[in-house]
Structure formats: C-alpha cells, structure tokens
Amino acid sequence: MVKTKSVYVCSNCGNDSSKWLGKCPVCGEWNTYVEEIINKDKPSAKSGLHVFDTDKAKPLPLEDVQTSEEPRIDLRDGELNRVLGGGLVAGSLVLIGGEPGIGKSTLILQTVLGLNEIKTLYISGEESARQLKLRADRIDSDSRNCFIVCETNLEQIFVHIRNLNPELVIIDSIQTIFTDVAESSPGSISQVRECSAAILKFAKETNTPVVLIGHINKEGSIAGPKVLEHIVDTVLQFEGDQHYMYRILRSIKNRFGSTAELGIYEMRQNGLREVSNPSELLLTQNHEGLSGASISAAIEGIRPFLIETQALVSTAAYGTPQRSSTGFDLRRMNMLLAVLEKRAGFKLIQKDVFLNIAGGLKVNDPGMDLSVISAVLSSSLDISVEKHVCMAGEVGLSGEIRPVNRIEQRILEAEKLGFSKILVPQNNLKGFTSKVNIEIIQVRKVEEAFRQLFG
Numbered sequence: 001m002v003k004t005k006s007v008y009v010c011s012n013c014g015n016d017s018s019k020w021l022g023k024c025p026v027c028g029e030w031n032t033y034v035e036e037i038i039n040k041d042k043p044s045a046k047s048g049l050h051v052f053d054t055d056k057a058k059p060l061p062l063e064d065v066q067t068s069e070e071p072r073i074d075l076r077d078g079e080l081n082r083v084l085g086g087g088l089v090a091g092s093l094v095l096i097g098g099e100p101g102i103g104k105s106t107l108i109l110q111t112v113l114g115l116n117e118i119k120t121l122y123i124s125g126e127e128s129a130r131q132l133k134l135r136a137d138r139i140d141s142d143s144r145n146c147f148i149v150c151e152t153n154l155e156q157i158f159v160h161i162r163n164l165n166p167e168l169v170i171i172d173s174i175q176t177i178f179t180d181v182a183e184s185s186p187g188s189i190s191q192v193r194e195c196s197a198a199i200l201k202f203a204k205e206t207n208t209p210v211v212l213i214g215h216i217n218k219e220g221s222i223a224g225p226k227v228l229e230h231i232v233d234t235v236l237q238f239e240g241d242q243h244y245m246y247r248i249l250r251s252i253k254n255r256f257g258s259t260a261e262l263g264i265y266e267m268r269q270n271g272l273r274e275v276s277n278p279s280e281l282l283l284t285q286n287h288e289g290l291s292g293a294s295i296s297a298a299i300e301g302i303r304p305f306l307i308e309t310q311a312l313v314s315t316a317a318y319g320t321p322q323r324s325s326t327g328f329d330l331r332r333m334n335m336l337l338a339v340l341e342k343r344a345g346f347k348l349i350q351k352d353v354f355l356n357i358a359g360g361l362k363v364n365d366p367g368m369d370l371s372v373i374s375a376v377l378s379s380s381l382d383i384s385v386e387k388h389v390c391m392a393g394e395v396g397l398s399g400e401i402r403p404v405n406r407i408e409q410r411i412l413e414a415e416k417l418g419f420s421k422i423l424v425p426q427n428n429l430k431g432f433t434s435k436v437n438i439e440i441i442q443v444r445k446v447e448e449a450f451r452q453l454f455g
C-alpha cells in the first residue's frame with residue numbers, strides 16, 4: 001500500500017510543519033502555509049534518483065583547488081553578457097524571472113538562436129513546438145543547433161538530455177516542470193524545490209549551463225520558495241512596463257559577477273534589440289520651451305544615462321490633492337514635495353502633482369531628486385528649464401544637496417550628449433580632474449539650484 005502523508009510548507013521560506021500555521025515561526029510571514037502531499041514510498045530526489053553521478057567529489061585542501069578563470073560562453077548579446085558578469089559560466093544555473101508577457105521566452109529563444117555553434121536544448125512546458133517556431137520566425141534567425149522539446153516531466157527531460165547531450169539547456173518554465181518523486185502538483189513548493197535541486201545536480205556534475213525561466217507572483221518575487229533563489233547561481237529579473245517598449249534586465253544575485261549591472265532592451269516587432277546607448281532614447285527629442293520637464297544625469301547599475309523627468313502641477317479639484325508617480329518612488333516624491341514647500345514656499349497642499357519618468361523606466365538612483373523637484377517647480381511656475389541644462393544631486397530633508405556617486409561618469413555622459421551646463425552637488429568633485437567642455441555649476445542648497453534654473 002502506498003503511504004501518503006501531508007505536510008504544510010511555508011511558501012516563503014520552505015519551512016515545513018505537520019500542522020497548518022498562521023504565522024511562520026522561521027520567517028515570520030503570515031498566511032504562507034500550504035498543504036502538500038508527500039509519498040513516503042517513493043525515493044526522494046536526494047537519495048540517488050539521478051544518473052549523472054560521474055566521479056564522486058573528494059575533499060581537497062583549499063590551496064589545491066584550481067582557480068583558473070571559469071570558462072564562459074559568449075552569448076553574442078552584449079547586454080546579457082554584461083549582466084551575467086562576462087558571459088554564461090559553464091555549469092552554472094541561471095534563473096530569469098519576470099512578469100508574464102514581459103519577454104523572457106523571447107529573450108532566451110533569441111539568444112540561443114544566435115548561438116549557432118552551441119548545441120542547445122530548449123525545453124518548453126508552456127508553448128507548443130509550433131508556437132515556438134512561429135516565434136522563432138518572427139525573430140528571424142536561422143539556427144541549426146537549437147533543439148526543441150515540449151515536456152514537463154523531469155525524468156523524461158533527463159532522458160532527452162542524455163540522448164541529445166546538449167551544451168546548453170533552457171527550461172521554460174521551472175513552475176511547469178514536475179518530478180515523480182514529489183506528489184504535489186507542478187508549481188508547488190516541493191515540486192519546484194525537488195526539480196531545481198535535481199537540475200542543479202545535473203548542471204554541476206556535467207558542467208552544462210542551465211537557464212531556468214521563472215514566474216513571478218503578485219508580490220513581485222519569484223514564485224516558489226525562497227530556496228529556489230538560494231539554489232541557483234544567478235538570479236536575473238526582466239522588468240519593464242507592458243505599455244512601453246523598454247525592458248530592463250537586472251541582476252539580483254550573481255555568484256560570478258557584480259549585481260550592479262543592468263541591461264536595457266527595446267521590444268520590437270522582430271524581437272528584442274539591445275540598447276547600448278540608453279540616453280539617446282530616453283530623452284524627448286524636443287522639449288524646448290515646455291515647462292515641467294528636466295533632465296537628470298542618472299546612474300543605474302554602473303551605467304550613466306540622461307533621462308527626462310516630467311511633472312505636472314495643477315490646482316486640486318477635490319479636497320485631497322492627488323499625488324501620482326510613475327517610475328519614481330511615491331514616498332520619496334512626497335518627501336521632496338515637503339522640502340519644496342518648506343524651501344521654496346510653494347503651497348503644494350492645494351495642488352495635484354503627477355510625476356513621470358520618461359520611457360516607462362523605474363529609476364532608483366537618489367541622484368534623481370534634484371531633477372524631480374526642478375520639474376515640479378518648473379511646472380508650478382510654468383517656466384521651462386533651459387534645453388541644454390541637466391543635473392544630478394540627492395536632496396536632503398533640510399534642502400541641502402548631497403553628493404552622489406560616480407559624478408565623473410555623469411558629467412562625461414552629459415558632455416558627450418551635447419549638454420552645455422550641469423548642476424552638481426557642492427564638494428562632490430574631489431578628485432575630478434578631467435578637462436571637460438561643459439559648464440559645471442556646484443550647488444549647495446535647493447534654493448541655489450532654483451536660482452540657477454529659474455533666475
């Protein structure tokens with residue numbers, strides 16, 4: 001007789017308990033326990049399911065461990081290579097997460113189709129081979145070395161892998177795959193955990209890189225237990241606004257590179273295009289004479305780019321003024337409005353304020369502050385900011401403008417794009433030695449910046 005037993009598993013941290021709990025005692029989250037059936041008679045994935053036990057690892061003194069550079073596969077995609085830290089490391093397990101329809105499958109399919117000399121197996125649990133072919137036709141590339149199989153059973157997947165012996169494996173998506181050792185349905189915590197552990201074992205033992213595509217739940221984190229993020233070597237997040245063409249690929253965790261890297265793509269009719277010079281796309285071509293727009297020399301990851309901040313201030317029609325912001329943290333905007341009220345004497349209490357960062361991008365750089373308040377003030381006064389002026393600076397609670405990182409890169413980028421003046425925080429230029437063809441104005445307080453901009 002098959003003995004079954006159910007356990008309750010926390011969907012946040014993966015902790016299990018024999019009874020349901022309202023609050024997880026390990027991670028402290030509420031309402032995260034879900035019931036899962038476990039089958040006692042079946043062997044667990046840990047106890048020798050897999051066929052890839054080549055030679056067993058032996059303990060080695062640390063000094064004898066070889067430290068030659070990990071061999072990396074050049075993915076022929078500058079953005080993806082950079083985000084991965086210089087290419088895909090052999091034997092690494094990479095997880096790409098993102099909302100549905102953002103372009104995860106497109107990005108990966110397009111990448112593998114461009115790798116003609118690498119034998120790739122694309123395992124699709126979501127789309128049929130025909131759908132994939134239609135997509136590949138849209139992307140318009142011909143590859144002889146990309147094999148497709150629609151399969152969701154992990155044991156079958158390993159059979160295909162053994163038969164084909166690919167150099168790169170793609171699994172789209174990890175939530176659709178299930179293994180016979182776990183009883184619960186695909187996408188459940190124990191399935192995701194068992195499958196990814198088995199795939200990790202395969203990747204490490206055969207030194208084959210594997211890319212997993214993962215779904216995101218409504219809170220914006222990768223669906224499945226947090227352990228999934230712990231298991232893999234690299235977690236990338238593909239994000240963007242569905243209504244805009246731009247997509248950002250961020251590295252959230254990377255055992256083989258920096259997490260400060262960022263890739264920008266544009267979704268086209270025929271696939272994704274790398275955006276190697278973001279500034280040119282993120283600036284409205286001609287905003288001369290328009291109030292409410294200001295340009296910030298921002299840094300995302302380690303790349304500088306110039307981006308337009310747009311604000312609209314209008315008289316509040318109802319009692320409570322509306323505040324809305326796209327691409328910029330709303331709480332931070334409210335803080336900046338309070339600073340503006342105190343320092344510039346504007347009665348923003350009676351005004352609706354709308355803020356938008358051009359291109360549908362989400363920017364986290366604190367150096368955006370100065371351009372946010374300049375745009376709000378510009379709209380409120382209905383005076384435009386001069387066309388060739390840009391700025392960077394964090395604004396503190398007392399209206400002081402605080403230094404920002406990588407000021408040199410910001411200034412050089414602004415110069416490169418033909419700006420004639422840049423406002424920067426005072427005392428931020430220590431060690432800045434380059435000769436530049438752009439007027440640098442140092443400002444200490446927001447009042448000084450306003451005087452420079454609006455006279």
Ligand code: TYD
Pocket residue numbers: 098099100101102103104105106107135138139267268269270271272
């Ligand atoms: P997809 O890669 O299927 O998203 P995910 O795998 O993250 O769910 O992307 C689907 C969207 O991308 C779809 O709405 C159509 C759009 N798209 C294009 O605009 N151009 C293209 O060439 C392709 C293939 C898709």
Ligand code: MG
Pocket residue numbers: 104105106126172
């Ligand atoms: Mg997909």
